[in-house]
Amino acid sequence: KPPKHAMLSTDKKVKAPPMVYIAGEEMTRYACDLMVQKWFQPYFDTSAWQYFDLSCASRDATDDQVLKDAVQAGKDIGAIFKEPTITPSALQVKQMGLKKAWGSPNGAMRRGWNGITISRDTIHIDGIELGYKNPVFFERHAVGGEYGAGWNQVGKGTLLTTYLPKEEGSPPFVVDKRDLTDDHNVVVVYHNPYDNVTSLAHLFFGRCLEAGITPYIVTKKTVFKWQEGFWATMKEVFDKDYKEKFLEKGLLDKCGGDLQHLISDAATMQLIRWTDGGFGMAAHNYDGDMLTDQIAQVHRSPGFITSNLVGKKDDGSLIKEFEASHGTVTDLWNDHLAGRDTSLNPLGLVEAMIGAMEHAATLDAERHSGDGGKLQTKDQVFNFTTTLRTALHNTFRYGQGTRDMSGPSGFTTEDFIEKVAWRLGRYLSMQYDESPPPTLKEPDRKYRRNYDIDEEAVSAMFAKYDKNGDGFIDFEEFTRMLVKMNLAPAKAKPTKTPDV
Amino acid sequence: KPPKHAMLSTDKKVKAPPMVYIAGEEMTRYACDLMVQKWFQPYFDTSAWQYFDLSCASRDATDDQVLKDAVQAGKDIGAIFKEPTITPSALQVKQMGLKKAWGSPNGAMRRGWNGITISRDTIHIDGIELGYKNPVFFERHAVGGEYGAGWNQVGKGTLLTTYLPKEEGSPPFVVDKRDLTDDHNVVVVYHNPYDNVTSLAHLFFGRCLEAGITPYIVTKKTVFKWQEGFWATMKEVFDKDYKEKFLEKGLLDKCGGDLQHLISDAATMQLIRWTDGGFGMAAHNYDGDMLTDQIAQVHRSPGFITSNLVGKKDDGSLIKEFEASHGTVTDLWNDHLAGRDTSLNPLGLVEAMIGAMEHAATLDAERHSGDGGKLQTKDQVFNFTTTLRTALHNTFRYGQGTRDMSGPSGFTTEDFIEKVAWRLGRYLSMQYDESPPPTLKEPDRKYRRNYDIDEEAVSAMFAKYDKNGDGFIDFEEFTRMLVKMNLAPAKAKPTKTPDV
Known part of the structure; x- marks a missing residue:
């Protein structure tokens, strides 16, 4: 039972701490609207949420000013929830009558928020076993690698790469000179900026330590020698600030008492073998892209994995943007438009909403330290999100989940949201009872009659x-x-x- | 029953066609020696095999001349079997008293044999189900990518990459200019030579077509735009020479009637979902490295996947080097040295030996077209390898396999090789009977009494x-x-x- 000051009721709405709410498109926008309306707004006044519409139509109408505004607001506030958006194909540009093919907003966001890492963790439902039994954490370095590569298609010749130091008096030098003997080559040049790897290390080890998870560092440094620096920084931070704490908690027992390095291709194998979960991995950008998709599939689907971009403000506070790992679910949207029943599992969206609200409340309380009202709001938010998660999980456990989980008898998108809203209300109001009845949970199957x-x-x-x-x-x-x-x-x- | 001229007996040994035999180290060398002695040499005079010892001691003693010689011999003959070798670590250099840390021989081999692709396919045992029900084929581009990258660790400054065409009169141009704002960066430059992708395409589609397998092309070209050329070449070759044949065989039914592209991170997901097998993938070098290790794990382990380097001679004939996907199995070697029982599953080694012998026979017959003796030898080799495979598979099926397959009651390394030798002899001699008894196979379980x-x-x-x-x-x-x-x-x- 939470402390009295953290309880909520529909009689007196709490003013939700400021956060950026980025709206997207199609089925996920529809579902998010419903969830905000049915779950959040009965308890919270959301007027401090700054709302940005990142639909294609809106970006087109504003010549993408809305994206710039959203990035700036995110930078100011530091807590962002983002619905799935559409990066229009040539065909969609035509169909929607857009001025141009507005690109993915990811680049602008990663730059604008000084992206350090994209955290992608498995999502679990209490009492329902998925692919990994225990959580798997992943930090994907948010910058560097081939995503920002320069390249060209060239014939026979020579490629010369030269570095010119900024420091005065330092002479330039040749990084690479190669003869190209094929008629058809592509040449590729990129860099990995490593300054923020220290921050990534603290984020990663901090999260692992708190959750009781064994950390691994994944690179291809045995062959790609330049990746050694990534490992070296992680190891240095670990040895200095974390090793002892991990040892104390016994989290290095299964990996030889020290931080372990995994070669990236071997990591693809361990992800299949280590279905007990309880481990974390930190990796470069592209390796993270590949490996987290594999994790999503082993666990169940991209709907069961988070995607949180973490950056840093100049004052050292963290900017966190939370989104689901899946897209706008066009097929269900088409069903919905055609008047057919749909059954969207909103788990990834909800986890993102919960994450954004919690971070917003944390930042708001930090910024107004000593303000008891802000602290109370924070406690109320966390009580709300915890109870919402319980209501959500139990709805799945009672077989009232969406059809991807509960089979053909599962609930529609709308009925599921309604059912969770009902259960959430029940759980929150029960908190007020002097002597509350025990929280309803599915009894362990082992307790059943005849289970001898x-x-x-x-x-x-x-x-x-x-x-x-x-x-x-x-x-x-x-x-x-x-x-x-x-x-x-x-x-x-x-x-x-x-x-x- | 094979034609009379293809039969073999221990009375009159067949002269095995020339091939290069590269010996390695530890447990796999011991097992290969035994297999050659017990399986091959009773039926074949192997004096035309050119033998090269690529153990650390031998490379050290010859200042690596043995590697150069092996590569040259492989180039001349075109068929190579290679045992697993050790690339010594700093510690091993000390322990073995080597002059230096001799590097991996892979680079020299890929260059010397004009490596186009590393084919890595799942290995199956008739009648025993593994991870993938049907074969999975993989072509990993053998050149290009970060394996041959130039790089440096640099601070703030500017990186300038310039291309100087070989063609006279063509002006040089800047490929990439980037400002580096971090204090700690690594810069990386590489190229993908694409001339041999046409050959890779023919190899891949030819293999898929023959085996009745649906081909997919895997890249990250949606983001890494320079990879478009890889896909474009594959598609062009497919449309021109293969599409109709694949359509005729119904192999494109499940993929929309056309060659499909898969994004690399999505491929990590499909590899987990498509456990029916029956598909092939072709990919760039690093993606192939990651994805084939994942395939190995889904299927069972690296012991159940092939690794064949395919290159091309100037005359257009194929150089093929066959090896197992695993290492020298140090732990079993230590057991063996200590006098303890071992149980090494030689499946990957055997498939490599079979592949090399078949390719050697094929090349020899091609080179002496019209020579009836060479054709007879080729038929004898293929009869032998087919029968050996049957004997091997049936030994596993009768529960006489190694312990990784048959459990604790399984056979030791030596007993297993002996048992296969016995069965191989039985099967080969049965071929001489006028009216042979039916080959012993495990009856289908559906034939059993009461199976209604x-x-x-x-x-x-x-x-x-x-x-x-x-x-x-x-x-x-x-x-x-x-x-x-x-x-x-x-x-x-x-x-x-x-x-x-």
Whole structure:
């Protein structure tokens, strides 16, 4: 039960701390509007949210001034929620009648907010097992690498790369000189700015330590020797400020008592083997791009992974932008427009909203330290987000989830949001009861009547039928088992299916 | 039953076509020696094999002349088998008392043999299901990318990259000019030579077409625009020479009737989802490095994936070097030295040996076209390799495999090789019988007595217990099912385990 001052009711709305709200397009915009209206606005006055419409139409109408304004506002306020947006293709430019193909807003945001890292973590639902049992954290360096490369397509000849130091008196020198002997080559040049790797290290290790997660650093430095600096900085920060704390918590027990380096291609293998989770990885930009998509798929889908851009203001405070890892879900939007039922799982969107609200409240309280009102608001926000998460998770657990989780009997987009709103209201109001009834949770299946199972014997049976020993009984093994047990429904003679 | 002229016996050894045999180190060298002795040499006179010892000691003693010689021999002959070798670390240099840290031989080989692609395909055992049900093919561009990058670590300043054409009269131009504002940067420059992508395309599509596999091209060209040329060349070759043939065989049915491009990060997701296999991917060098390691892990381990470097001689004939994807297996070697039993699965080594022998025979017959003796040898080699593969697979299927496949009761390294040798001899001699008994194969389980199963009903039951619909019944689901079926062994009252 939270302290009295952190409780909320619909009678007196709390003024939500300022944050930037970037609206996008299609199905996710529709769902976010509904969630804001049904979940947040009954308890919060959101008038301090600064709203920017980053739809194609809006960017077109303002000649992209809206993007510049949003970036500036994000820089000022420091907490940003962003809905999925559309980066229009040539076809979409035509269909929407745009002046031009407005590019991805990501570059402007990463630059404007001094992006250090894109944090991408697995999202979990209490009591429902997904691909990784425990959280997997990922820091993807937000700058550098081939994303900002210069390049050209060239024929035979020589490529000369020269560095001219800014420092007066330092002579220029040749970085690389190569002869190109093919008729058709592409040449590529890029740089990795490493100044912010120290900040990345603190963010990463801080997060891992707090969550009880074992950190790994992923590079290809064994072959790409220039990546050594990334590892060296991470290791230095770790040894100086974190190693002892990680050792104390036993978080290095499974990796030899020290921070471990993983070669990037080996990391693709570990991501498949380490399904227990409980580990974190920090990597360069492109490796992070590849590996986090793999994590998303092992865990379940991009809907179950966060995407948070973390930058830094000049005063040292963190700018954090929170978004879902998926797009605008065009197919469901088309269904919706055609009047058909939809069932959008909003988990990634909700986690982003929660993250933005929490960071907004934290920043606001920090900026007005000593202001008891701000502290109360912060506690109210955190009580709200925690309760919302519980309401959301329990709705999934009661089989009232969206159809991607609960099957064909699952709820529609609207019904699901309504159901969570109802449960959220119930949980929040229960906090006021003098002696509250226990919070409703799904009972552990092991508590059920007749659950007097000999797990060891079951385990032996399982192993017997799991012929290939992969930890699963697949369809073939299942069939074989039924045959063995004489339970397989026979074809020839019509027979009653056993009452299961 | 093969034609009479293709049969083999120990009475009269066949002269094996010339190939380069590169020996390596530790456990894999020991196992390869045994296999050559027990499997190949009873039927083949291997005196035309050119043998090069690429152990650290040998490279050290010859000042690496042995590597140069091996590369030259490979260039002349065109068919190479290579055992795993050790690229010594600083510690190993000391332990072995080497003059220097001899580098990986890969670079010299790729250059010397004009490497186009490294083909890495899943290895399958008939009748045993692994990660991918059907083969997965992969072509990794053998040149270009960051492996050959020039780089430096620099501070603030300007980086200028200029291209000077070889063609007279063409003016030089600036490829890239960038200001570096961080105190600590690394700058990286590389090129992708694309001339051999046409050859790569023909190799890839030819292989896919022959095996009935759907091809995909993987790049990050949506962001890394310079990669467009890779895709464009692949598409051009496909449209011109292959599209119709793929359409005829129905191999484009599941991908919209055309060659498909996959973005590299999306490819990491598909590799996890497409466990049916039956697809191929072609990619740049680094993407191929990452993705093939992922494939190895999804399929089972690096022991179940090939690694074949394909290059081209000036006369257009293909140089092919075959190796296993794993290392020298130091831990088993230490066990062996200590007198303990070992159980090395030689599948990857055997596939490499088979590949090299087949390519050697093919080249030899091509070079002496019209020479009936060479054609006979080729047929004998292919009869041998096919029979060896069958003997190997069946040994696994009879539960006489190595312990990684058959569990603790599996065979030791030596016993397994002996068993395969025995079975190989049996199969080859059976070919001489006038009316041979049917080849021993494991009967399909469906042929068994009582197999009158209604697959549809079984399917429905399976779906019922596969709660999360992932196509598997995991331990939790299995337990739930037993409880439901009243078959779960109970803890409290001692009870007889059902006769299963």
